[in-house]
Every structure is written in structure tokens, then in C-alpha cells.
Amino acid sequence: MESLFIINSSGDVFLEKHWRSVISKGICDYFLERLKNSNDVVPIIPTSMNSTNLVSINRCGVYFVTVCKSEISPLFVIEFLHRVVDIFVDYFNECNETVIKENYVVIYELLDEMLDNGFPLATESNVLKELIKPPNVFRTIANSVTGKTNFSDTLPVGSLSAIPWRKSGVKYTNNEAYFDVIEEVDAIIDKSGSTIFAEISGEIQCLIKLSGMPDLSLSFVNPRILDDVSFHPCVRFKRWETERVLSFIPPDGGFRLMSYHVTSQSVPIPIYLRHNIHLKTGEQGRLDITVGPKTTLGRTLESVKLEILFPKSVVNCSLVTTQGKYVFDQNSKILNWDVGKIDVQKLPNIRGSVTVMAGTTIESMPSINVQFTISQLAVSGLKVNRLDMYGDVKYKPFKGVKYVTKAGKFQIRL
């Protein structure tokens, strides 16, 4: 990685950082040329300048474009860029053009601290926050009074220990450990309602506020269902392999402990759609959709949203819903129906007519993107058994586990 350019959606380069020699931002033209044709720019494009390449990601409407030398691992760069954005979000709560412009200097310092000559230096938010304090109202006031800076002058303790993700000397008055088991159902459902593809991708998000150096082990009632896992570096892989127990010294604060995929068992589909859509050129089309719960183990479907992508030839629609509001965007041809909670007694329905422009062919079929949330349920059936704590700790923490199931990429084809 030699240089980074941050580019907004209209193609202006508004930040550049060079880790080696300065490279003219003219090199971005290779990228901008492609951006003109499509917003989905291939993440890796060659340039004809000194056999360099541009590796880019697109997040929060901003493009992060790096200039890379020939034989680099592109995934390395992509992962690093995502990490950079994660850190920005961590520091400033969001990451868009305005935020970046407002915090140029901190961002510049961060970028310099994260990478040296193309080698990542510190990418753990713990370590970085000790080096460069995130902006904070009170500290700013304090600094202006005392003349201190928000830049640390001592080496962070964690940066070189075998556990770089945790700083020492953490102290809390209330010791808490929360685990959120979040599962997303990715599915493609065909016209007749049968499942073409479905899998569960889950993750365990932790919020750990524990003093000292706690050593935790988390066990499951049914670890067998986890066949494809990836872990935060803190997890001891050997113990997982032999005992199916997650043993780790946690970072301080929030982090993702593990993510997993469940494909081996048949995936229960929590929602179904009864739909009747008829589109014909030059005529009033009909649309009638009812949503209902399928396999939810007695839980309620909440925050249900439907996003229907119509073909270009659809001009407008006039519909009636029994529940929730709908919006049709004429430019993108997307119909959004915010259904909300589903009451089993009275299933939500949307119906009405759809206008198709006369004299056009219907070149594609509509498809529906579904969103929903089910709280207190991990659809895979994964259950935490217990959490044990070892290490130099003499307190009883408050422990909590929460389960939630959501729709991931959940599509219904019509």
C-alpha cells in the first residue's frame, strides 16, 4: 500500500495520504473513469503507471482507493481498508464525507499510526485509542484549560503483548458481560414458495466490561451445529477443536467474538408470502400480497419490511394496506412497504393496481427483499450453556445472553 485517496460519490478526491513517496492524484483517473459507468467499480483495477494497481472499497457512500504495488495480497488491502473505516466509525460514530472533513488531522494521524510503509502498525481500536484519544467534548475543554493534548506520549501497553487486543489496568465499578447471539437467515425463495437456497449466518457480539485480566470460557448446549466458524484472534483455537468451548481473554468493550455458518441442517424459514402479481403491457396490473409467520417457534415477527423491485416499465401503483405504510419510488421503481409487527389473527395485506407503461415490454420480473426481526430466538437453535470466569478477578460480574434472528439477504422471486 503506497497511498490512499478518499473519493466522494461525485468523484472528488477530498483526502490523500501517502505512506511512501507522493503519488499524484491523477492516478485516480483510472478509477474515476470506471465510476462514470457504474457505481459498482471492480475492487481491483490495474493502472499503466509503474505497474501499480488500484484497490478500492466502497463504504458509507465514500470510496477508499489505495495505490498498491504489484505483488500484494489484495484481500490484505481490502481487509485493512474495512478496518480503517471501522476505526473511523469507532472514533466518530459514523464515517461519511462530512465527518472525515471535520476531523482531517485526527484521521491523518490515525492513518499514519495504522500503517507504516505498507505494513499495518496498530489496527486494534484499544491500542489506537490510547495513542490518539478520540474527540470528546469534555476532554477538549479539559485540554484547552490544562494545555494537554489528545495525543498520548507513552507507548500503549497492549501494542506488543501476546494479547494486543486488551489493555491492562482496566477497572469498572460494575462488572458486566453481555453476549448477543445474532443470526441472519439468508434465503432465496422461488415463486411457488419453495426454498432454493438458505443458510444461517450468525455471530456472537460481546460487550465486556470487566476489570483486570479475566479469562472467560463460554460453552454451548449444542456446539455440534456450528460447523463453519471464524473467530476473533482472542479465541484459543485448540480448546475449541478439542472441547468445543470458547476460551478467551476478551478485549475491553464491544467486539465480535465469533461468526459462524449453519448449512448442514435444513434451515427453518420464519416467514411466508402469499402473492398474486399480474403485470401486462398497457393494462392495469394487479398486486395482492399477504405476509404471515411460518416457523417462528411461537415468537412474533417484528419490524417486517418488504422491498419490491419492479421492472422499469412500471409507472405507478395505487394500493391499499391493512397495516403499515407504503412508498413507491418512481425513479428506482422500488415499492417499500413497512409492515411492522405481524399479528397472527389478522395477517397484513397489500393490494391494488399497478400501472404499466403502454408499448413497452416487461423485460424483468419483480423480486421482493424481505426484512424481519424475531427477538429471543436463535433460529439455528444455538444455546449458550454457561460462562465461566478465571484469572485474577475477585468479583461476580453481571452476565447476560440475548438472542435475535433477522433476515439477512432474504429474497423472494416472483
Add this chain to the structure above:
Amino acid sequence: MFQSLLSLIIRAFDRDHGMTDSKYFTTTKKGEIFELKSELNSDKKEKKKEAVKKVIASMTVGKDVSALFPDVVNCMQTDNLELKKLVYLYLMNYAKSQPDMAIMAVNTFVKDCEDSNPLIRALAVRTMGCIRVDKITEYLCEPLRKCLKDEDPYVRKTAAVCVAKLYDISSSMVEDQGFLDQLKDLLSDSNPMVVANAVAALSEINESSASGQPLVELNSATINKLLTALNECTEWGQVFILDSLANYTPKDEREAQSICERITPRLAHANAAVVLSAIKVLMKLLEILSSDSDFCATLTKKLAPPLVTLLSSEAEVQYVALRNINLIVQKRPDILKHEMKVFFVKYNDPIYVKLEKLDIMIRLANQSNIAQVLSELKEYATEVDVDFVRKAVRAIGRCAIKVEPSAERCVSTLLELIQTKVNYVVQEAIVVIKDIFRKYPNKYESIISTLCENLDTLDEPEARASMVWIIGEYAERIDNADELLDSFLEGFQDENAQVQLQLLTAVVKLFLKRPADTQELVQHVLSLATQDSDNPDLRDRGFIYWRLLSTDPAAAKEVVLADKPLISEETDLLEPTLLDELICHIASLASVYHKPPTAFVEGRTAGVRKSLPNRTIPSASDHDNNVEATVIPSQDSLIGDLLSMDIGDINAPAPASSVIPQQHSNVDLLGGGLDILLGGPAPTAVEPATLNTGNGLLGDIFGLSTPATTMVSVPKITWLPAEKGKGLEIQGTFARRGGHVFMDMTFTNKAMQAMSGFAIQFNKNSFGLVPGAPLQVPTLPPAQSTEVSLQLNNTGPVLRMEPINNLQIAIKNNVDVFYFACLVHGQTLFSEEGQLDKRVFLSTWKEIPAANEVQYTLSGIIGNADGVAQKMTANNVFTIAKRNVEGQDMLYQSLKLDNNVWVLLELKLTPGSTEGTLSLKTRSVEVAQMVFTAYEIIIKS
């Protein structure tokens, strides 16, 4: 709500208290620089710092603030770390443009390198390395040397990276000052982060080293250190370590296994880069492991889940993963054969992900999952994205061609799509249906009428050309073919060249099929092509047709209506050697571009190409003697063997080669097969004017005339010297004539009495050679010689000999029985049927595991590639294809031994050099050395 309100308040607060940086841009007037200058020279610390921040902010957006250089450098002497850091940031950017001024900073740097705070020591050495000014670099050496031995690991790891920076500025300085050795020492550092950075620095230095030769050789000991550090260092360090592990070839299978075991846990890492680099190492080690072991099977199974997991990451990660999976699927189709569903496209995938997924779906398609794939493809064909829809329609065509039993279903799916009347769908469908017609002639012609209905809507050249081809090809079944073609002719001048060529050919076809009523039409088109066109291709073709039609209509028929070569099923497969090279580059840019680094990196020589580990064979010199010298085993042991062969019907083990690739009956020379090798697109429906078959055409294409050279003959050597044969001397050699192996011998009687009653017997041998007839040697008077030629059959019992072509012979006469051994010349065992179809060649090459690949360096090559190919053909080594890669000629050759062992070869010749590299793949590697020797003999002839 509350949150957003809060953030609003905070932001307002920030603005008032000067926390955000946007205010640094408020002054953009003329006096900006001047104003900053005075602020930088202010006495107040705070003001100074604010000013430097403003300078940095301007720099960040690309404004030139280099004029402030001396003022900023003045701020460097400070104990405020943030200020120091900001100044350093500024220096890194502008030192190059102000080298004389930058010298001012040197003293501070050197002092900071001695600071008690490790953070400052590290910062100083790090910044100095970034300043690419010679005068500063000179001062860097001493501090760097100290920092490499610093007590603090943070400083050491920063210094390690600095060596790589310095190497980039001045490689000679790094080598002269011994920094490389210091860096190598860091590989044994106690801190894993330091080890990881040392590895990273070393691999970068290796990459950029001018010689292209690695500066640090990996051995078992360093590998062990790296594997230990792998478990403890950061995710980024793990990538560096894995990448350098990938360059190491273990010495044996056990070592490979143990490395695999220690790397597999990385497959469960959350960082996609770590996962993919681990996969690279494992894919390479799989080549060394014997493919039938349990270990190998388990390992292969473990590779699928992490690959699948990568596909649920961010789109960019998915893209890189998919490009790599594309390679892995071609190399080891088994790994992902059950994972078809994860490649199903979601409509909100970015287009670059969609297209890659589609490609992999086709590669994974087979008879068992084709139904699923087809129904998916049909869905895709109704999506919004036009590019994607087109590719989906093409994919249906590829399925039809690849999975024969599905062809019918594919055709009906295509028909359904044509019914949608969506213009671009119809056009794509017609293009692929043309290919289906070519693959399955006379099967689906019933749909022609449906196709003709859409004639008017076609506006793309490729679709029009395809339609015209179909009309011409099936003119006899389309009643109004003449009208249809005539309607095209009206706008002949405006058509694309591709369509014009097709029209010309189609009309001529029509004329040949229905001469009665189309004379006018053909004359019209011929005059359009020859008189009104500027396109030389079109004119030439027009003239050729014209002349053919006017001189010999029968010949014209034979030429124009000749059987079309079939198109091949797998298109755009990578060439095996390229694929192997790319497998070594998994996770790197090469794997994304599907090109070797040499193709997109300047100044890279071909010498450093990576290749998968091979089983190697000792060089030729050891074996040269064998060609002349006859191995005579001790007589005692031989007698037993020879006696036992009289019993005859002991069931000898069959030769190791039981798998023989099926020779396809149809010859596809101009179609896809050739294109796979040449890497071009399939020629669109243009008939090769072919009267020849098989070799002839191949010869024409490659400029190989019918073989003028003859088979090599090896001079006779003495098999049995007179002193051992009690006066009988036998000289002999082997030759191949008319498809049989002959043993040509000269018997000389050097004894004092006549010899008679000659008989011959062979011991069991590797190729089952036995005399085809009794030995016919007349009574041999003293001091007389006689020439004998004995035809051999390969119907005898088989016994594996060492070397493989060793033949033990017993000759009896009235004096005694004599035993001797000789080597059958490899080339005499090359069968006349050794030519493989290109497709078969390609698929066989792929099927044979890489462990069965042996390489050999040929020397003393006479003549160019064509000459060599000619010589080889004369000796039953058949050239399948020839191509030129980066100035080197590659010959792809096949041969078949008489015992049905196929041998596939790739011969790489550098014009002007007498050396060449021969890569051989066969299921029976035992024959390799014999083939190499034969090559040497043929090539030197």
C-alpha cells in the same frame, strides 16, 4: 431521536470550542501562507500546534504548503509528542522537494533516536526511513543499527520495516552495511510481532531484489520459527508469514503434513486475508501429499467451508474470493463440487460479483445439478441488469454444450426466453443457439422457424451473423431462405464485416443446395463482395467462391458444405501450466487478474516464475552411460529367470498403466480445441475451407509440411563381446518399421570353428517383448558375419525391469548359451497412434496429478521449433499444438507406447538457445527417463 439531537448539540459545541478541523480551511485568501508563517513562529505552544495542524490539513487535501518548510521544521524541537508527530508528518511529505532544508532536521532525528521514550525512538527511525533524501539516508545507518538491537520490541519491529524502506532507496547500502543479516537475526526474535515484521520486510526485499533470487533461503529451522510466530503475531503478520511459507517446498511428505497441521487452524480466522493465504499454502502442499491418503482427503474437505465463508463477507472480499475460487475449481474440482448453491446470485450483489458467480456456476455444472443451475439461469435472464442478463443467456448455451443430456432442456429454456421478445435476450439466445447447432448437428433444427420469426428485431452484428449462418447452414429446410437472405442483401453495404462474410457464405451454401432458383442471388452477392467492398477478407473470400463455383462446382460443394468441426465443451479453461503457476499465486494480484505477474509487472524476468512442486528426476548425465553400456547381470541370477520363462504362463502383473484416455473419434481442429490452447475466442461460424483431415490440416496451420525426415536410427553397439560369447560377437540395435519393433543384429563368428543351431529367448520384460519369429541365423563359418533382423511382438509376459527398458536376452548356439542385457530404445516403442485430440490432451493433462509431472532439461538441440516438431513427428511423437509465450516456443506433444501408456509432453524452446525444458506427464512415471533419453536421441539427430 435523543441521540441525534445530542450529536447535533455536540457538534455545535465542538465548533465553538474549536475541536473539529474544518475551520482550518476557512482562510483561503492570499495572505494564508503569510498568516500561517507568523503563527508558526509564535511563542505560544498552543498557537504553534494549531498552526501546524492547519498546515497538515491543507496538505491532506493536496494543497502546496511547501513554502512553510523552514518554519515547520523549527517547531520540531519540542517535547510535545503530538506536535513532534505533526511536524514529522509534514517532513515526510515535503523533504524530497526541499532536500537542503531537510538537512536541518537531521540533528533532531539523531537525537530522538537516543530518546528514553521508546515511542519517540521508534517514531524517529520510522520517519527518517520515509524521507527519501540521500543526505538524510546517510545519517540513518547508525541509528538504525542501534534500533534493530533496541531493548524495546516496539522499536525493533519498527526498525525491521525501516530496513525494507532503506532497501527501496539504496539496496547497496543495505547489503554493504550488513542490515540483511541483522534482519535475518530478527527472525529468531522472542517477540512474534518483530518476527512478523522481519518476515514482511524480507519478503518485500526479495520481491524487489534485482537478481530476482531470494536473499534468504528458507530451511526447516526458519520454517519452524515462523510457524511458532504464526500462532502469536497479529493477523497482518500472519499474512506475511503465510505468504513466505508458500515459497517453501518441504523436503518430504512428513514435513508437508506437519506444516499443514499447523496451518489449518488459520482457516477459521476472522480475517479473510489470513484465510486465503492459508489456503494458498495448503493448495501448494497438497501437490506434495500423496493424493490417495486419508490425510489428503480430510484436508481437502477442510478447504470448502472457509471458502464458502468468504462469500458472506463484504462484496470486495467476495470478488477476490470468487476470482481465486475460479482457479481452485479448475485445479481441484472436488473441493467445491457440493457447494453450487452458495454461488447462486442475489439480485443486490454488485455486478462484478454476479458475473464471477455465474462463471463458477458453469464450471461446477454437471449432470446431477444441471436442473437446478438451469432454473437459476432462467431467473437471471429476467433480471434488470442487461450485462448480467446477456451473460446468463450465454451461460445457458454453455450448459447445453457442456452437459450433453441437458441440451434439450437448455434449448427449450432458450426458446422460452425468445418468446419474451426482450430484444437483447433474443439476440443473445440466437448467438448461443448457433453454437448448440454446431455441437449437436441435425438435432434441434425444428426450432428454426421460431428463430426466423425474430429476424427483424436483430440489430447486433453477432446476432445477425449467427442468424445468417443458421439460414445458410439449413437452407434446404427453410422454404423462404432465399427471400430471407435477399432481404439482408438490401442493406449489405451497411452491415458489419462479420455479417457480410456470413451473408456471402450463406448465399453460396444456398446456391449449392438449391442451384435452380438462386443463381441471381449468388451473382448479386458475389459482385457485392468482390466489386463494391473495401474489405480485403470479404473480397478474397468472394473471389475464391467465384472461382470455385465457376471452375468446379463439385469441389465447391465439398469445400463449402464440408462437415464442420465440432466445438468443444469447456471454453476459456486456463492452460495447465499457467493454472499451476497461478495456484502458486493464490491471494495475490495475479490470482485476481488470472495472469502471471510477468504479464503486469514491469522489469520482472521469466526466471523467477513460481511453479508447483514436482517430483524430479536426476539429470541426464547420470544416465548417458546407460545408452551405450549394456548392463550384464551376474549370470547365475539370470539363469533362474530365463529358465522360469519357459513355463510361460505365470500370470505376470499387468503394466501399471491401465487407464488409457479415450481418443475422441471426431477431430476438432479449428474449433474450440485449438482456441483453448491459443486463448482466443471461438471463430464465429466461419467454415474452414477444409478438404484435408487430421494431420494435414494441422500441418497447414502450423506450417509443418509432411515429414521429410525419417526415424532416427541408433548405430549398433556391442551387446555380447567375443570374449564372453566364446567367440560369438553380437552387435545390435533396435528400430521401428511398419509399426513393429525390430531387433537388428550382426552376428560375427570370431572363433575357430563354425557356429550353428542359433536360438533366442527373452526374459520377461517391462513391455512384454517377445521374438515374433524364431531366430533365422544360418550356420556361421569362422571369421564371417551375418545380419539378422528379428521382428518383436509385445504379447509376452510382463515384468517390471530396472531400468524400465532393460531387456535380458539368452542366445543359444551349438557352443553354449549366452546371456546378455541391452536397452530397448524408447523411440522404437512409440506407437504410430500416439496423436491425441487436443481436447483429450488438455483434459488428460489436467486429470493427471501434478505429482506425475517430471521435468528435464534437454541440451544440444539443433534447429528451431518447427524443425524439432518435424523430427519428433517422424518418430511418432506428435505435436498437438504450438504457441509462442514471451518469446519462447511451446510445443505440446503426445506419444503412446506400444503397451498403451500415454505420455503427454510440453517442450519449451528458446529460439537461439540449444537448451530446452521438457515437462512430462503420464500416469506411469516410470517411463519418464526412457522418454527423455529418446528425446535426446531424436533431437540430436
